[in-house]
Amino acid sequence: MSQNITVLDVAREAGVSASTVSRYLTGVTSVSKIKQEAIARAIELLDFTPNVLAQSLKSGSTKTIGIVTQALESPFFGEELKGVEQAIAGTGYALLIVSGHWQAREEKDHAELLIARRVDGIIIFTSTASDKQIQSLSRQVPMVVTGRRMDMPRAVGLAVDNEQAAFEATQYLLEQGHRRIAHISGRVGQPDTEARLQGYKRALKTAGIKPDAKLIAGGDFSEAGGMLAINQLLEARGSFTAIFAANDQSALGARLGLYRRGIRVPEDLSLIGFDDLLLANYMLPPLTTIRQPTFELGKLAGQTLLNMLAGKTETVVQPQFELVVRESVRRA
Amino acid sequence: MSQNITVLDVAREAGVSASTVSRYLTGVTSVSKIKQEAIARAIELLDFTPNVLAQSLKSGSTKTIGIVTQALESPFFGEELKGVEQAIAGTGYALLIVSGHWQAREEKDHAELLIARRVDGIIIFTSTASDKQIQSLSRQVPMVVTGRRMDMPRAVGLAVDNEQAAFEATQYLLEQGHRRIAHISGRVGQPDTEARLQGYKRALKTAGIKPDAKLIAGGDFSEAGGMLAINQLLEARGSFTAIFAANDQSALGARLGLYRRGIRVPEDLSLIGFDDLLLANYMLPPLTTIRQPTFELGKLAGQTLLNMLAGKTETVVQPQFELVVRESVRRA
DNA sequence: TCCGAAACTGAAAACGCTTTCATGAAATCG
DNA sequence: CGATTTCATGAAAGCGTTTTCAGTTTCGGA
Numbered sequence: 001m002s003q004n005i006t007v008l009d010v011a012r013e014a015g016v017s018a019s020t021v022s023r024y025l026t027g028v029t030s031v032s033k034i035k036q037e038a039i040a041r042a043i044e045l046l047d048f049t050p051n052v053l054a055q056s057l058k059s060g061s062t063k064t065i066g067i068v069t070q071a072l073e074s075p076f077f078g079e080e081l082k083g084v085e086q087a088i089a090g091t092g093y094a095l096l097i098v099s100g101h102w103q104a105r106e107e108k109d110h111a112e113l114l115i116a117r118r119v120d121g122i123i124i125f126t127s128t129a130s131d132k133q134i135q136s137l138s139r140q141v142p143m144v145v146t147g148r149r150m151d152m153p154r155a156v157g158l159a160v161d162n163e164q165a166a167f168e169a170t171q172y173l174l175e176q177g178h179r180r181i182a183h184i185s186g187r188v189g190q191p192d193t194e195a196r197l198q199g200y201k202r203a204l205k206t207a208g209i210k211p212d213a214k215l216i217a218g219g220d221f222s223e224a225g226g227m228l229a230i231n232q233l234l235e236a237r238g239s240f241t242a243i244f245a246a247n248d249q250s251a252l253g254a255r256l257g258l259y260r261r262g263i264r265v266p267e268d269l270s271l272i273g274f275d276d277l278l279l280a281n282y283m284l285p286p287l288t289t290i291r292q293p294t295f296e297l298g299k300l301a302g303q304t305l306l307n308m309l310a311g312k313t314e315t316v317v318q319p320q321f322e323l324v325v326r327e328s329v330r331r332a
Numbered sequence: 333m334s335q336n337i338t339v340l341d342v343a344r345e346a347g348v349s350a351s352t353v354s355r356y357l358t359g360v361t362s363v364s365k366i367k368q369e370a371i372a373r374a375i376e377l378l379d380f381t382p383n384v385l386a387q388s389l390k391s392g393s394t395k396t397i398g399i400v401t402q403a404l405e406s407p408f409f410g411e412e413l414k415g416v417e418q419a420i421a422g423t424g425y426a427l428l429i430v431s432g433h434w435q436a437r438e439e440k441d442h443a444e445l446l447i448a449r450r451v452d453g454i455i456i457f458t459s460t461a462s463d464k465q466i467q468s469l470s471r472q473v474p475m476v477v478t479g480r481r482m483d484m485p486r487a488v489g490l491a492v493d494n495e496q497a498a499f500e501a502t503q504y505l506l507e508q509g510h511r512r513i514a515h516i517s518g519r520v521g522q523p524d525t526e527a528r529l530q531g532y533k534r535a536l537k538t539a540g541i542k543p544d545a546k547l548i549a550g551g552d553f554s555e556a557g558g559m560l561a562i563n564q565l566l567e568a569r570g571s572f573t574a575i576f577a578a579n580d581q582s583a584l585g586a587r588l589g590l591y592r593r594g595i596r597v598p599e600d601l602s603l604i605g606f607d608d609l610l611l612a613n614y615m616l617p618p619l620t621t622i623r624q625p626t627f628e629l630g631k632l633a634g635q636t637l638l639n640m641l642a643g644k645t646e647t648v649v650q651p652q653f654e655l656v657v658r659e660s661v662r663r664a
Numbered sequence: 665t666c667c668g669a670a671a672c673t674g675a676a677a678a679c680g681c682t683t684t685c686a687t688g689a690a691a692t693c694g
Numbered sequence: 695c696g697a698t699t700t701c702a703t704g705a706a707a708g709c710g711t712t713t714t715c716a717g718t719t720t721c722g723g724a
Contacts, residue, residue: 004392017674022712032672052449053389054710057679060336060383064428072417073410073610073627079402085431087696094449096396097429099417117384117426223614256614278405282555282588284616295405338680349704354682364702386680389709 002174005046011161013042025050034186046290056118066114067097067121067306068107075277076247076294077125080146083298084123091306093120104128115140121305125298128190131157142308144301151316154308158301159322162192165290166199167206169244169272172288172323174207177332178242178270182215184229184254186246193221196246196274215236219250226253234261241332242270248277248289251328255283266330276324285327293319336617337378345374347596357382369651390474392491396448396455397637398473399429400439400582408626409457412478415630416455425452434519440469446563447472453637457630460522463489474640476633480523483648486640490633491652498531498540501576501604504655506539506619510574510602516561516586518578525553528606531612532618532648541576551582560584566593573664574602580609583619584662598662608656617659625651 100107126147137157152159186193217229245251251273275289432439458479469485482489518525549561583605608623
């Protein structure tokens, strides 16, 4: 374990001053050929790496982006994370990642922790905070949030049009002749949960069908929640021929609940999800779902933040959803 | 956007010296009641947060743990990540996360990037590097790797006994009367892939069965790989009544491949996985598998590293696997 | 041959904190 | 009551960089 070697050691070894070494490193001013070589040799010899902390202290920028996710183990957020990772690849930025565990309080505390660590910007996946709170945080550091739309100088929100997407999912079921359509909703209080519920209702109303409270079960975006919702739905004894689940994970849970009761998909019941996780492809049968470009969403979030940090003010493009027809829906 | 307020501003406001403010913050020496209050008031008034960079520069410790995962979107690594997160919760440490994308080269580069950022320690999930390389890195910073076993002062490896686990998985199939058992292997070159393959073979040999190359298909721990492996297995025209997949994700892919061909599980074919991901529970039918305590593995990795950083040298306890019987295996 | 511009360089200050070091005041002790 | 600890504090040094500032050379042009 060599002690820390500094720019001063290099300078001594190369027979120049520390300033010159620094200039060599940053490349901001020209350094004579002969000294360049001496410095390069010294760096090589001493195996010197500049201390990023000192650099950051001086420059004020840590080249670090803070990420607040809600669940580190979630395949959905994982995909978003991967998108951000790709966006920042090769830029010298790194990711400091924390989880809010779907708790507004924890999300806020952890975001502030990121700020205390002087991250250059923050991305929040599906924030549980209000627009106001996000705006308030954005006074300290530029922010990007996913799962809702928003467009302010220092705080932008990126999301598909959840309401419209849910509308089209429900409408697709209606087009297939379903009239009694149940909904497994998302985590209560989240804007996207609410938007999807509204889209579902609007589609029904547009088709002249009155939404039935017995056909709406509370979920929480999790597999277990989806399974519980099936119980709730069946116990309420409202008959239905199709289910629109607020996300694929709920759909997966629901699928098991149905399997347990011997209800076949799609022969007895049609099922449609939301997100298009990788696993939607591997469900039995493969799940028809609304594709949310999750990876691209993360990538877009990363790029948008990078732009903000670079002072570029390009207009944000919002991601688009898409219906992916597989095999879990059948004509009624 | 207030300019940076420093300990000196606080000192001025409170009518004390910067040293005293620092002492108040660190609590290392006693400060008189009266000044404590004055400082507290000043901090409140100015909304002061100490600059972590300056602290780190001084102390040499960043209170940051670097994590190298192989795939940010993986449910397996996600669960491990969650474990680490829990282990460090409340300790003041934060996580700098990078991905090696299963590339030895990239893993090494990114690990060095973490070192350059002066992380206090590194955890690698399922490292693609050799023991030697890990040992070499550990000279610069304490390391914990998962997915293999290892016990050195500054580098410890944490894993279930993969060979024995695979042995028992295969043996379970044998006990159920299966004689022709196929194997979908993991990513080539990984130590755990190799260990699981060896355990599979040993179980067969112990039962007096000669391993058959036609019954071993190459996978890569992914869903797509599992599906491809099914094609490979069926095209090789070796008959078999059960499959041992190197992980649950492969099993999920295999399950879809079988579904496509109208092969029922477990009626026509038994299937056993490895890991016990959440989704194993939600497969149709729920998957019998070897449970690897993934979350605990991450947690253990976090705790072990924390111990190393604190200079405690407790003997490492290795995690244990367990057979979880669900519904994907039937007597032959 | 002289002059201003350009190229190159070192000393020193600054980033914001912690930690000796030194010192005066207060508390303890025989 | 005088001598010794202990307590509380400020000044200053230091963590490892980058960035003025202030030259010194070097060079092209007149």
